[in-house]
Amino acid sequence: MTLNQKITDTACDAAFTGKEIHPWDSGPVVAELQGLLRAHGYTIRIIDGDFGSLTEAAVRSFQKKHGLRINGVVGPQTWAALKSTVQPGTRVLRLGYTGNDVYELQGLLQVNGYEVSRTGIFDRKTKLAIKDFQQKHKLKDNGIVNSITWTLLRGGYPQPTPPKEPFWLPSFLKWR
Structure with missing residues (x-):
């Protein structure tokens, strides 16, 4: 290794x-x-x-x-x-976040010509790449990856919608 x-x-x-x-x-x-x-x-x-x-x-x-x-x-x-x-694209990403979706985000940045490492950690270099991407696409360049930024990074393909999970709310004593 x-x-x-x-x-x-x-x-x-x-x-x-x-x-x-x-x-x-x-x-x-x-x-x-x-x-x-x-x-x-x-x-x-x-x-x-x-x-x-x-x-x-x-x-x-x-x-x-x-x-x-x-x-x-x-x-x-x-x-x-x-x-x-x-699932990538189902949450807003920002500096400090980590996970599979950040890993995929970094892969999309690489596909779009940015030199970022695929670590799954939304670091400063990832944020700078996102800000540059947002500027080039005339978006608010805040380094936060929302649904619009995800869609553009994917080449115009929309993000998946997360499935709804029911869970018990003890105060209401019913399934929501």
Whole structure:
């Protein structure tokens, strides 16, 4: 195994993990979690960075569906399942995000002539490439990959729509 391969493997491993987070935590890492859950079809109305009861219910439902320990805590296995199965184009991407969709984004950037590494980590070089792409296509050049940027990167093909996943809302005692 070459040094470059080891670096790439380590970066890819890092792309599918994350800090362990618990219900009632808050911050950007929770916002990323909420975006991933929404991309997987769970009803997360507001991505606010607060790990409240609705986010916890979605996490527990996701864990159950994927045969993970159902504890509402997002640890290495839950992060890996969320990030490796997320479909490209189903969530908004920004600096610091990681996962399979970021890996695919970097591949699309390469196809469009940008020299970025495919690590699955939305780093500064990826952001600069996105900003340049957005400028060339007369989009708001904020380095955030939304549905319009995804569509243009794909050559005009629209993004897939995430499937809707039902989950139990204890406060309403019904399926939504």
